[in-house]
Every structure is written in structure tokens, then in C-alpha cells.
Amino acid sequence: MPRTQWRVCSVPRCPEYTRHGKCDEHRREAEQQRGSARQRGYGRQHERRFRPAVLARDPRCVCASTEHGHDDPCGEASVHADHWPLSRRELTDRGHDPDDPQHGRGLCGPCHSKSTAREQPGGWNR
Structure with missing residues (x-):
């Protein structure tokens, strides 16, 4: 299984590290804004x-x-x-x-x- 590297959240000025594009908090915010299907x-x-x-x-x-x-x-x-x-x-x-x-x-x-x-x-x- 390949290792995923840690990187800084893709949201400007957010210092959190994540293995994904956005940190957990910003992913939750984006999903709320997106709304349900x-x-x-x-x-x-x-x-x-x-x-x-x-x-x-x-x-x-x-x-x-x-x-x-x-x-x-x-x-x-x-x-x-x-x-x-x-x-x-x-x-x-x-x-x-x-x-x-x-x-x-x-x-x-x-x-x-x-x-x-x-x-x-x-x-x-x-």
C-alpha cells in the first residue's frame, strides 16, 4: 500500500496538515456548502x-x-x-x-x- 504524504491544507492560510487536499474541518465546510444530491x-x-x-x-x-x-x-x-x-x-x-x-x-x-x-x-x- 503506497504511503500518502502529509501536506498543508489547500485552503489559503490554513496551517493544518492533511493527507488529502483539505483538512477535515475544511472538507466538512465544503460538503455543507455543496449540499445534498x-x-x-x-x-x-x-x-x-x-x-x-x-x-x-x-x-x-x-x-x-x-x-x-x-x-x-x-x-x-x-x-x-x-x-x-x-x-x-x-x-x-x-x-x-x-x-x-x-x-x-x-x-x-x-x-x-x-x-x-x-x-x-x-x-x-x-
Whole structure:
């Protein structure tokens, strides 16, 4: 098991050491600000309509694996129904139904994390 190094919390001027990006106190604060999935708009329609339909249509990750020098899909098992090319927030702002499966794609965990980091710099609270 690899050892994780200790580092200073990523919140400016916080002197606490952590093995993660933020210390425990700042992680708790960020989670409270983020709110629950329901508070962020992921309700029953997302669970019953959007997610199952997207994962049934895309059982394998459709994200292009450009880091390996080609544009072929990753091909790992899809575990996330990702809103794409517009975010859930953008779809809602434009008057579209964010739970319509046509607005989604199936992604594996690593590709979803990379996409979120790239498309939502600064995280969910921006």
C-alpha cells in the first residue's frame, strides 16, 4: 500500500496538515456548502429516468482516451451518467429538461473525475 504524504491544507492560510487536499474541518465546510444530491437537483427523475437510460445506452465509458495518443473511447464500464455537453445547471438555465437522457453520456469513475476537474474548475460551488 503506497504511503500518502502529509501536506498543508489547500485552503489559503490554513496551517493544518492533511493527507488529502483539505483538512477535515475544511472538507466538512465544503460538503455543507455543496449540499445534498437532492439539494443540487438530483431527485427521483434523475435516479429513475436519466441515470438508468444513460447507463443502458452507454454501458462502456464513451470518453476519448486522448492521453494515450488516440481518440478511441476508454471502454471501461460506465458507472456515472454525466450531463454533457452542457451541465445540469446550464440545461436548467436554458429551459431544457436536465433529466432527459439525450443530455447525458456514460463515463467510468476516472474519466468522470477528470472531466469534472476540467469542466468545473473550482468545484461545484463556483
